[in-house]
Amino acid sequence: MPELKTDINSKDLLLLFLYFAEDNCIYGKTRVQKMVFLFEKEIWDDFKFDKFISKEQLPSFEPYDFGPFTTEIYSDLDFLESLGYIKINEVNPEENSTESASETETFLRETELDIPDSFIKEHKENEFCLEELGKQFVERKILAKLNINQKDILEEFVKRCTEVTLNALVKYVYVNYPKYAEESHIKHLKYSPVAQELDFDNLEKMLG
Numbered sequence: 040m041p042e043l044k045t046d047i048n049s050k051d052l053l054l055l056f057l058y059f060a061e062d063n064c065i066y067g068k069t070r071v072q073k074m075v076f077l078f079e080k081e082i083w084d085d086f087k088f089d090k091f092i093s094k095e096q097l098p099s100f101e102p103y104d105f106g107p108f109t110t111e112i113y114s115d116l117d118f119l120e121s122l123g124y125i126k127i128n129e130v131n132p133e134e135n136s137t138e139s140a141s142e143t144e145t146f147l148r149e150t151e152l153d154i155p156d157s158f159i160k161e162h163k164e165n166e167f168c169l170e171e172l173g174k175q176f177v178e179r180k181i182l183a184k185l186n187i188n189q190k191d192i193l194e195e196f197v198k199r200c201t202e203v204t205l206n207a208l209v210k211y212v213y214v215n216y217p218k219y220a221e222e223s224h225i226k227h228l229k230y231s232p233v234a235q236e237l238d239f240d241n242l243e244k245m246l247g
Contacts, residue, residue: 048096050115051181052078054124057169058177059197064168066130066201068113071167073208074200076100076107080216081239086192091184100219106212107219116167124173128166196239 056074057063065071079097083089098115100107119125169177182190200208213220 047092047181047184049075049092049098049111050119051177052092052097053112053115053119053167054169054173054177055181055193056197057125057167058174058182059194060169060201061198062168063174064166066164066166067205068165070200070205070208071116072108072112073106073212074197075109075112076212076216076219077200077239078196082192082196086189088189091189102219106209107216119173122172123170124176126168126170128168130164130166199239 052075053071056071057065065074075098078088083092083097098109098111100109102108116125116127120127185193
């Protein structure tokens with residue numbers, strides 16, 4: 040059975056996100072990017088995740104078209120799929136009836152970019168789902184390294200990041216981390232109100 044290294048790294052973090060996600064799936068490449076970025080910026084240090092995953096193991100983000108971006112996450116996801124730990128499904132947003140599946144189309148339209156209808160119609164997105172092999176790896180090798188409070192915090196963090204719309208998630212990043220929007224095509228989002236559901240400051244108080 041293929042296994043990852045015992046050291047906790049960015050690949051393990053992605054597995055944890057999927058483990059705590061509803062139905063063990065997360066929709067959208069942009070959403071996954073923002074979740075990893077916000078994990079480092081919002082909860083990594085405050086809740087002692089620095090004892091769990093070192094700074095060097097986290098991806099390095101740079102300003103890009105839609106905010107903070109790194110190619111490392113895509114490489115990690117492809118690697119995890121090659122091990123059979125996750126499955127990457129290609130989804131047509133227009134053919135899927137769920138809100139999350141249509142978020143890419145909505146995002147492209149609401150950001151006021153000049154994008155042809157033909158692109159939106161043909162655009163494919165990815166859904167990332169944890170396979171049984173990946174779930175077993177998380178339960179055998181990763182969860183024991185987290186204390187109860189960290190597990191609760193991470194589960195709530197994943198819930199908040201996956202329940203809000205993609206627009207709300209991106210707006211939160213733009214408002215709170217404006218330097219990562221310097222290269223963005225949608226800089227006006229920096230001045231938009233953010234979703235209250237993404238108030239990560241109250242996590243510790245809420246969980247007691």
